[in-house]
Amino acid sequence: MNDSVYTQLLDLACGAFLLAAVVVLWLRQLSSIVQVFALQGVALAAVAGLLGVHEGRWDLLAVAVGIGLLRAGALPHLIRRALAAGTPPPTRHYEEDVSEARETQPLVNVAASLLSAALLTLLAYAVARPLVELDPTPATSALPVGLAVVLIGFFTLVTRRRALAQVVGFLLLDNGITATAFLAASGVPLIVELGVSFDVLLAVLVLQILTTRMRAAFGGTGIDDLRELRD
Amino acid sequence: MKAIGTAAVTAQVVLVVAGAPLLAGTMRQVRARMEGRAGPGVVQPWRDLRKLLRKEAITPIGTGPAFRVAPLLLVATTAVVAALVPLASTVTPVSGSADLILVVALLALGTVALALAGLDTGTAFGGMGASREMTVAALVEPTILLAVFALSIPTGSTNLSAIVSGGIHDPVRLASPAGLLATAALAVAVLAETGRLPVDNPSTHLELTMVHEAMVLEYAGPDLALVELGAQMRLAVLLGLLASLSAPWGIATTASPAALALALVLLTAKVALLGSALAAAEVFWAKLRLFRVPELLAGSFLLALLAVTASYFLTGE
Numbered sequence: 001m002n003d004s005v006y007t008q009l010l011d012l013a014c015g016a017f018l019l020a021a022v023v024v025l026w027l028r029q030l031s032s033i034v035q036v037f038a039l040q041g042v043a044l045a046a047v048a049g050l051l052g053v054h055e056g057r058w059d060l061l062a063v064a065v066g067i068g069l070l071r072a073g074a075l076p077h078l079i080r081r082a083l084a085a086g087t088p089p090p091t092r093h094y095e096e097d098v099s100e101a102r103e104t105q106p107l108v109n110v111a112a113s114l115l116s117a118a119l120l121t122l123l124a125y126a127v128a129r130p131l132v133e134l135d136p137t138p139a140t141s142a143l144p145v146g147l148a149v150v151l152i153g154f155f156t157l158v159t160r161r162r163a164l165a166q167v168v169g170f171l172l173l174d175n176g177i178t179a180t181a182f183l184a185a186s187g188v189p190l191i192v193e194l195g196v197s198f199d200v201l202l203a204v205l206v207l208q209i210l211t212t213r214m215r216a217a218f219g220g221t222g223i224d225d226l227r228e229l230r231d
Numbered sequence: 232m233k234a235i236g237t238a239a240v241t242a243q244v245v246l247v248v249a250g251a252p253l254l255a256g257t258m259r260q261v262r263a264r265m266e267g268r269a270g271p272g273v274v275q276p277w278r279d280l281r282k283l284l285r286k287e288a289i290t291p292i293g294t295g296p297a298f299r300v301a302p303l304l305l306v307a308t309t310a311v312v313a314a315l316v317p318l319a320s321t322v323t324p325v326s327g328s329a330d331l332i333l334v335v336a337l338l339a340l341g342t343v344a345l346a347l348a349g350l351d352t353g354t355a356f357g358g359m360g361a362s363r364e365m366t367v368a369a370l371v372e373p374t375i376l377l378a379v380f381a382l383s384i385p386t387g388s389t390n391l392s393a394i395v396s397g398g399i400h401d402p403v404r405l406a407s408p409a410g411l412l413a414t415a416a417l418a419v420a421v422l423a424e425t426g427r428l429p430v431d432n433p434s435t436h437l438e439l440t441m442v443h444e445a446m447v448l449e450y451a452g453p454d455l456a457l458v459e460l461g462a463q464m465r466l467a468v469l470l471g472l473l474a475s476l477s478a479p480w481g482i483a484t485t486a487s488p489a490a491l492a493l494a495l496v497l498l499t500a501k502v503a504l505l506g507s508a509l510a511a512a513e514v515f516w517a518k519l520r521l522f523r524v525p526e527l528l529a530g531s532f533l534l535a536l537l538a539v540t541a542s543y544f545l546t547g548e
Contacts, residue, residue: 008403015408015541022537026530111529118536125540132544144544 006054007138013050014142017043017179018121021152021172025113030083030164034076037168041071044175048182051139055186063193067178070197075171075204082208083164085215107159117152124148131184139183146180149173163211167204174200235486239320242495247313247471250499251463252276254470257503258510265514276463283456291449294351301348302450302457308341309464317392318471319494320483326392331379334391334472335372338424341461342368349446360445363521367423367430367442370528374420374535381413381538382476391475398479405477409542412534414477419531421473425466427509429519429527467502470509474501 020040027033045068052060106113124147132141153172160166178196181188188196256273263270290298315329315337342364349361383389385404386397398405405414423430426443433443447458475482481497483490519527 004403008407011408011541012406015412018537018541019412022533026526109526111526114526114529114533118533121537121540125544128544141544144540 006050010047010050010054010138010142013043013046014145014179014183016040017047017175018145018148021149021176022114022117024168024172025117025152025156026110028110030162030168031080033165033168034079034083037079037171038072038076040172040175041073041075042068044071044179044182047179048187051182051186057186059190060187063187063190066193066197070201071171071175074201078204078208079164079167082211085212105161106165107161113155113159116155120151120155121148124151139186143180143183146176146183149176149179152176163207163214167207167211170207171200171204233324235488235491236320236323236326238488239483239486239491240314240323240325242491243316243318243320244310244313246495246499247318247464247467248310248460250502251460251467252280254467254502254506255463258506261507261510262514265511276459280456280460283459284453286452288452288454290454291352293353294449297344297347297351298449299454301344302454302461304344305341305461306457306464308337308344309461309468312337313464313468313471315391316468316472317395317475317482318468319498320486320491321392321396322484322486323392327390329391331383331389331391331394332376335375335379338465338469339368339372341465342424345446345458352449354449356445356448360442360448363442364446367524367528370525370532371420371423374416374528374532375424377532377535377539378413378417378420379476381409381535381542384409384539384542391472395475395479395482396484398476399482399484402480405479407542409538410477412538412541414473416531416535416538417473417476419527419534421469422509423524423528423531425469426462427466428513428516430524432518466506470502470505471498474498474505 017040020036020043023036024033024040027036045064048064048067049061052058052064108116121144125144128144128147132143134140150173153169153174153176156169156172157166158169160169174196187193253273253276255276256271259275260270260273312334315325315334317323317326317329320326346361346364346368349357349364351357379391379394380389382398383394385401386394388394404410422428426433431442443462447455450458478501481494481501483494
């Protein structure tokens with residue numbers, strides 16, 4: 001694979017990675033959000049795979065396959081299961097949509113959060129510039145993408161009300177951190193990567209159980225209902 | 232050399248003026264066929280225009296010059312844009328002035344003229360339509376500017392001819408993330424600017440939903456014909472601009488008659504294809520609620536901004 005094709009493909013994968021994060025902010029339907037999140041996992045795996053092929057490191061390719069399986073397969077599947085458990089079957093007559101399937105009222109409205117995402121991307125670009133100048137290669141110059149996804153993920157985590165949307169925000173944050181590690185240093189050692197991946201998987205499993213418990217206790221996962229401490 | 236350039240400009244303007252109603256007719260025909268109707272035929276918009284032009288010119292009592300000048304201004308600005316934009320050839324006598332900011336300003340001038348005409352009638356609908364149109368326009372103009380700005384960064388010039396010929400000579404530029412994002416943002420902006428679904432429904436006359444139609448409700452006869460022609464020409468020019476920027480192959484970069492003829496045929500084919508695809512997609516779309524429109528436009532603005540930033544940090548150099 002020659003250098004210009006590699007650069008082109010890496011740029012495309014990074015562009016898709018950033019775009020997926022933005023689209024998550026744009027959408028309201030939780031099932032579509034999960035789909036986009038799965039696509040982002042594919043883009044992340046593509047970044048890792050491209051780096052592996054370019055540098056001739058086969059362990060990176062194994063990591064890429066693992067990331068693809070975990071982030072585009074297992075995690076979306078788990079979230080979808082939690083979502084299906086919380087959505088009542090459709091009724092014939094009209095009812096107000098109070099189910100968990102839609103993020104109806106984020107704390108910041110969608111137009112404003114899209115504009116905030118634009119600002120966060122610019123911030124990431126400004127912050128990453130001195131880092132990129134240390135060693136300007138195609139991979140490091142895409143470093144702002146990873147930082148921007150970290151910031152957008154954190155923004156999602158803070159402004160969404162539904163527990164599952166917040167889980168997706170947390171996973172976006174983690175995707176961003178992983179992408180930053182790949183782009184800046186061609187990935188962390190295999191054992192650390194494995195540890196992080198299992199950590200994320202466990203976190204999602206725990207959050208899924210927590211969501212189910214919340215729903216059993218309060219009838220919903222709207223975070224606003226959880227403001228007071230009770231015994 | 233010079234004669235060919237002049238011929239190219241003339242051909243572009245004539246093609247846009249004559250072809251815009253046919254484009255609208257094709258889009259309606261595609262839509263009708265997909266909905267299982269027979270459809271009125273491709274030349275129906277021309278028949279409508281002929282019928283309207285034969286009627287007596289009537290203006291409502293109390294309207295001033297703004298109402299009378301607006302249709303002429305709309306058609307004139309769009310014709311100038313059709314002459315400037317490199318639709319068929321990049322070497323024309325006016326290609327030096329085909330500046331991006333000038334083109335956007337000319338389009339905005341037409342929009343503003345029509346909105347002033349809507350206010351001039353003093354009716355509730357005119358005012359409502361004008362205010363909605365201005366809201367949409369205020370959100371769309373920065374998106375168009377940013378999207379084409381993103382495409383102009385690799386060329387280093389805001390001249391549209393330079394951007395298009397740069398795209399022909401270096402096709403990798405079009406497939407870069409910046410190019411793709413800018414094209415997507417520009418496509419949404421074109422939909423909003425020309426008042427198509429999902430921003431505005433061009434075939435509705437329901438008072439709560441219409442935007443463009445509410446503004447021109449008081450027009451009749453030849454004036455209405457000009458307004459309709461102007462709207463159709465805008466659609467043709469903007470689709471042509473989108474085609475030139477995203478798929479510039481076939482546009483003449485030299486002053487030879489054969490290349491120009493081929494470019495005109497390809498331009499017709501590209502715009503007809505884009506229009507048919509848009510009409511086919513519209514069958515499956517619903518109009519967005521008016522309060523959701525800013526959301527869509529903010530999204531496309533973000534795409535354009537990402538395109539600009541991406542062309543800085545993803546160039547790989």
